[in-house]
Amino acid sequence: MSEKPSVEQYLQNIQEGQFKAYKCVDCGMVIAPPSGSCYGCGSSNMDWTTVSGKGKLVAFTVIHIAPDEFAEEAPYYIAIIELTEGTRVSARLLGYDPxxxxDVKLGSNVKLEYETIESGKKYLAFRPV
Incomplete structure (x- = not known):
């Protein structure tokens, strides 16, 4: 294992424009955000891997009442994306009228598109292909 996984490092990678997850060296399962052990086999032999940023839309919801940081952007979509690597992540869903x-179709192919908000923070976002 290269380093102890942390959500802080996961978020820092996103700020740097790198979408990385943890991959189990023993069974190959990919996990994002990272965990201290593999969900598949329980191994703690994990290492960072770059994620493709491609996947399918599996669920979504419209946020009408948002946290302060996003209040002026409401309404907007939050989605669950199943990445081609097999793990699921939550992210903003762009390209649809909230x-x-x-109009949103479950199972649609999506690709990663970082979203930078007014504060300068970068977040994962996906857009239909």
Whole structure:
């Protein structure tokens, strides 16, 4: 194992424009955000790996009442994306009108597109391909 996994490092990687997850050296399972042990086999033999940023939309919701940092952006989508590597992450969903959720299609292919908000913070966001 290269270093102890931390959500702080995961978020720092995102700020630097690097989407990385933890990968089990023993069974190959990819986990994001990182965990101290593999969800598949329980091994703690984990290391950082770069993630493709491609996946499928598996769930979404519209946020109408947002935390202060995002209050002026509401309404907006938050989605669960299943990455091609097999793990699932939550992220913003771009490219759809949040007042027309009927237009969003589960199973749609999506790709990573970082979103930088007014404060300069970068977040994971996905857009339909």
């Amino acid at each position: 007042l027309k959720p009927e």
